[in-house]
Amino acid sequence: MDIFSGLLLGLQTASTFSNFTYCFLGVLLGTAVGVLPGLGPIATISMLMPFTFGLPVDTALIMLAGIFYGSQYGGSTTAILMNLPGEAASVVTTLDGHEMAKQGKAGRALAAAAIGSFFAGTMGTLFIVIAAPILAGMALSFGPTEYFSLIVLGLATSMVLTSGSLLSGFGMVLLGMLLGMIGTDVNSGMARYTFGSPNLLDGLNFVVIATGIFGLGDVLANLETESSRAASIAKVSSLFPTRDDWKRMTAPILRGTGIGVLLGVLPGAGLLLSSFSAYALEKKISKHPEEFGKGAIEGVAAPEAANNAAAQTAFIPMLTLGLPGTATMALMIGALIVQGVQPGPNILNEQPALFWGLIVSMWIGNLLLLILNLPLVGVWAKLISVPYRYLFPLICVFTAIGVYSIRNSAFDVYLMALFGVLGYVFRKAGAEPAPLILALILGPMAEEFLRRSLLISHGDATVFFTSPVSMGTLLIAAVLLVSILLPAFRRAREEGLVEAD
């Protein structure tokens, strides 16, 4: 199927009344929950997931994608108005966005973010249209060896891009893989680490763990410092960028989009990397770098564009290889598996309506975001100002119902509570949980691909270095890991990521 007939099919799928409505609902709900302080995209998606369970697969995926974009954009709104980043990638937005808000230019900062995101989203979608079928074709020729190396690269990137030390990142990856082994071993049928509990035979449900660690864990951490939370919300005034604003932000949006589109494809943490690089680039080439950090509109537009473009292209490894690049994408895969869809290179051939429908609705979702957010920004600002003491019991209720409804199991609710506490302990101990989440879903794949590679090569581990694709991937992973030991890179990473905490 060529691209045009694919897009046409996608347009037919996405523009049915019910799919369009659910896309709209997803964007609306995603933004509404995403703007709530302390709720990042992962917590938002897992809370809203039960709303998609009763839907047909394509509608559910379209709504989930809507929720995903909505939560991303909602996070930027909170970052600008309240100086509270919902996730690491929107930290950069707070730097200049909140400064602009303090100067009474909140509306213009929000508009810059929305316009930048929309443009970047459109470009990102176009990139997926062109690149995904090519990559899916390539992926069909990948064997277990190549897949294993790609997983190693993804995990290495996630370790490098966490705020803690490399060693703690490594520990979290290993712990995540260990948790992923719980359940019945697919090859031998043996029950591993189930402690005799029949509830664990199917393994830990990924969504349950992610909701516990990110949704509940955040609540527990926020409650501890509740009394010191000083919430001041900037007023939203004129929404329209001035002619000067347009002039200043056009080129940064273009550059940010370029950076985001390319880095988003990287497994690991493309989102974070792209918004930081876009900001750093703008600051470097700007004629007035002294304005950065004091309310430069370029410092809002470029990273927001990069962030959104990367969020878009992060779907590429997920849709074509079935490998999630970020913890959020891992959650999307978890949701697909709940729906009975196994993402991978075959999805394009076996379910073209699903694939193209999703892509077209990505673009529609971005358009809806632009239309919704600018007029509704006053509503979002009101939502943000709900005090935390009313908010967090509701978060608890929604996460608990969401987790229960995955397979109607009270056991999963207990498990979520346990992982909520664990997530809190990890935060206290300075170990970032994102690599654990990624490893939880990649671990079982890694074991299976390693087993198959070694079966084919008769136990010869050099096979990973004789395949060119595998060798190249491992080399990139090694360079990443070594580069962290270089003093210059190390300093940049610390500066960038410490603020992210």
Add this chain to the structure above:
Amino acid sequence: MPVKITQDAVQGGLFAAIGLAALMMALEFPIGSPSRMGPGFFPVVISTLLTLTGVGILVRARLGSSPAIEVTRWSPAIIVSIAIVVFGFLLDKLGLPLAVLLLCIGAATASVRFELNWKAVVGAVAFSVVCGILFVTLLGLPIPLLGSWLQVFGAP
């Protein structure tokens, strides 16, 4: 008196303890050979690495100066997680609205600004009813509105 525990000590201790326990259990699975990995092969490799990483972080905790963990309020973590466990236990016994009401009020007590006034209670009751309508009636989740313990009062 407050005990100062460093972040590295907690991380290293956790990793090493979990790694060691997992290794012990993994040794009982058939390990196989590299060309035919048994169910124990990967667990042994990963848990060994985890144990070593934990020990490494513990060593670093002795040598370097990692920041101490300061816990100012540990009660919310306990209150909220107990409220959620109770919710999971009572959900099918009380039905969704009542369980939601309990969780709402139970979790809310963890806040420093918690006070029981009629406005908050009315809000929680209204929210529970909305949740019942939304999740059970509209979304059709298979959770009873009136749980098994309350069936006697329920349908005629």
